[in-house]
Amino acid sequence: MAWALLLGLLLLTALAAPSQGNRPRATSRLRYSRFLDPSNVIFLRWDFDLKAEIITFELQVRTAGWVGLGIRNRSTSVQSDLVVGGVLPDGNVYFSDQHLVDEDTLEEDGSQDAELLELTEDSVYTTMRFSRPFRSCDPHDLDIRSDTMRVQAAYGLDDTPRLDRERTFVKSIFLLQIVHPDDLDVPEDTIIHDLEITDFLIPEDDTTYACTFLPLPIVSKKHHIYKFEPKLINHNETMVHHIILYACGNTSVLPTGIGDCYGADPAFSLCSQIIVGWAVGGTSYQFPDDVGISIGMPLDPQWIRLEIHYSNFHNLAGVYDSSGIRVYYTAQLRKYDMGVLQLGFFTFPIHFIPPGAESFMSYGLCKTEKFEEMNGAPIPDLQIYGYLLHTHLAGRALRTVQYRNGTQLRTICKDDAYDFNLQETRDLPHRVEIKPGDELLVECHYETLDRDSLTFGGPSTINEMCLVFLFYYPRNNISSCMGYPDILYVAHELGEEASDSMEGMMAMNNVEWTPESIKKAERACKEAQQMVIIKTIEEAVENTTGWIPEIIPTPRGPCLESSGGKVEPQDKTPAGARAAPAALSGSGTATVRCLSLAALLLGQGAISWLLATLQAGV
Known part of the structure; x- marks a missing residue:
C-alpha cells in the first residue's frame, strides 16, 4: 500500500507544473501591446516581472514563415539580438537566440538566454511567446532597461531565417511602463x-x-x-x-x-x-x-x-x-x-x-x-x-x-x-x-x-x-x-x-x-x-x-547567468553574475521545458525522506 502511495505521489508530482512567481505563463494575459509596423502585420504583446527581472514577449505575425524579435542598437543593426522561431510544414518547431553579425546575417548565440513558452501557426498567424532576462551575461544580448528601447521585429515568407529590409521594422517603445x-x-x-x-x-x-x-x-x-x-x-x-x-x-x-x-x-x-x-x-x-x-x-x-x-x-x-x-x-x-x-x-x-x-x-x-x-x-x-x-x-x-x-x-x-x-x-x-x-x-x-x-x-x-x-x-x-x-x-x-x-x-x-x-x-x-x-x-x-556637482555613476546590477546552451570564450560569466533560476533557464529546443515538482522534491531530499519513512513502516 505504501509503495502504491509513493508511486501515485511520484506520478502526481511529475505532472505538476512549477511555481514561477509573477512571471507570465504561456497562457497568461500580457498587459501591454503595440503594432510594430505601419500595415499592422506585426503585433507585439509583453509583460514583465520587475523583481525577477524577466520580460515576456508574444509576437504575432501574419505569415506562415519564420518570425523574429529582439532589441536593436541605436545607430546600426549589427550586433543587435534577435530571437527567431517558426513552425515547419511537418508541425515541428524551431527556436533560437541569435544576433546579427552584419546588416543581413544571423548567427546563433553561444549562450541561449531566451526560453520558449509557446510557438504555434494557424491559417493566418505565426505566434511566438518567450521570456528572457532583463540583463543576461551574454554580450550578444542587449539589456532591457528603464529607457527607450528600440524593438526590432522581422519575419519571412518561408522557414529560412534571413533578413529582408522590406519585412524588418524597428519601433521605439518604453517597455518597462510601471502603471497600466x-x-x-x-x-x-x-x-x-x-x-x-x-x-x-x-x-x-x-x-x-x-x-x-x-x-x-x-x-x-x-x-x-x-x-x-x-x-x-x-x-x-x-x-x-x-x-x-x-x-x-x-x-x-x-x-x-x-x-x-x-x-x-x-x-x-x-x-x-x-x-x-x-x-x-x-x-x-x-x-x-x-x-x-x-x-x-x-x-x-x-x-x-x-x-x-x-x-x-x-x-x-x-x-x-x-x-x-x-x-x-x-x-x-x-x-x-x-x-x-x-x-x-x-x-x-x-x-x-x-x-x-x-x-x-x-x-x-x-x-x-x-x-x-x-x-x-x-x-x-x-x-x-x-x-x-x-x-x-x-x-x-x-x-x-x-x-x-x-x-x-x-x-x-x-x-x-x-x-x-x-x-x-x-x-x-x-x-x-x-x-x-x-x-x-x-x-x-x-x-x-x-x-x-x-x-x-x-x-x-x-x-x-x-x-x-x-x-x-x-x-x-x-x-x-x-x-x-x-x-x-x-x-x-x-x-x-x-x-x-x-x-x-x-x-x-x-x-x-x-x-x-x-x-x-x-x-x-x-x-x-x-x-x-x-x-x-x-x-x-x-x-x-x-556650481555643478559631480555625478557618481550608478553601478549596474548583476547579470543573469544562463544555464542553457554552451558558453563561448567571449561569454564568460562576469564578476557579480547571478545564476538563472531553474524555472527561468534558457531554452534552445522546440519544446517548453520546465522543472517538474518531482525533480524539485528530489533536489530537496523530500523523496529520500518519504522512502525512509515508508521503510520504517509508517
Missing part, C-alpha cells in the same frame, strides 16, 4: 473638455509657435482633472511637434486671438507653469488615483496658454489645423493637488553645442533653497511621481540627479537611449521626495556628427533644448528652476575675448571646433559658475548661483 491605464480608476461622473486651436492656417515656415489663451472649465466647486490626451488632426505628414498647456496666474492681463508665442508681442509668452504637455510619439496619460489638477478654487488657475509647435519642414501651403488637448475632469476629488516643476538648461542662445561632436554634455542646475521665500508660504516636501524628458534632434540621453547637503542621493529619472520621436509622460517605479534646500541637476547628452555649424538653444526643432518636467504633489507656486553657465568664463577658457554675455555667445563662432576644443568647451561649461533662474506662476523671478 486599465489599473486606474475611471470616475462615473467624468466630464470632457477640449482646449484647442480652431482652423489655424499653418505658416509655410519651418518652425511656428502658435499661442492662444483659453479658459479652463467653469465649475461651481472644486474638481480634479485626472487625464489628458492629444487632439490631433490628420494631415499628410506629422506637423505638430508638441502641445503644452501653461497655467496663467490670475493677475495676468492676457491678449486675445492667436499669436506667435515668442514673437514681437511678448504678451503671448506669458504664463510659464506647465500643467500638461504632449510631444511627438506620446499618447494619453492618466494621473495616479490619488492626484489631480485642481480647478474651481480661488487660487486655482482660471486660464491657460495653449502652445502648439508646428514643424513644417516641407514648407507646405494651405494647411489648416485644429489640434489641442482634451482633458477629463471629475467632482470625485483626489487626495492631492499636483503640480509640474520645469528643470534644465534655460532655453536661450547661451546654450551652445559644437558641431561634429560625438558626445557633448550640457548641464542645468536648480537650487531649491529659495523656494519657500518665493512661494510666500512654507513648502511641504515635493513627492515626485512622474516625469517628461525633452530635447530636440541632437539629444541622445537625459538624466536628473538629486543632491542633499552636497551628497548625491539618487538619479530621479533618466533615459540613456532618448528618442525625439517618443516623448511621453512616464511614471516612476517609486515616489521620490525632494526637500527644500536640495539641489537638482539635469544632464543632457548630445551628438552633432552630422552638423557643420554651432547649434544654439532656442525654440526651433533645429535649435536645442535640455528640459525635464517633474510631476509632483502637493502643488506650490514655483513653475521653473533652470540654470546656465557663465558664458564669459567659457569664452575665456577657449581663448576668446569677450566683455559681456552677447560677445561671449558670438565668440563661440570664432572657435575652431576639433575633438580637443569640444572637450575643452564641455569642461569649461561644467566648471563655470551656474546662474540659476527661479520663476513662479505669477512670473516673479529670482536669481541665484551655484
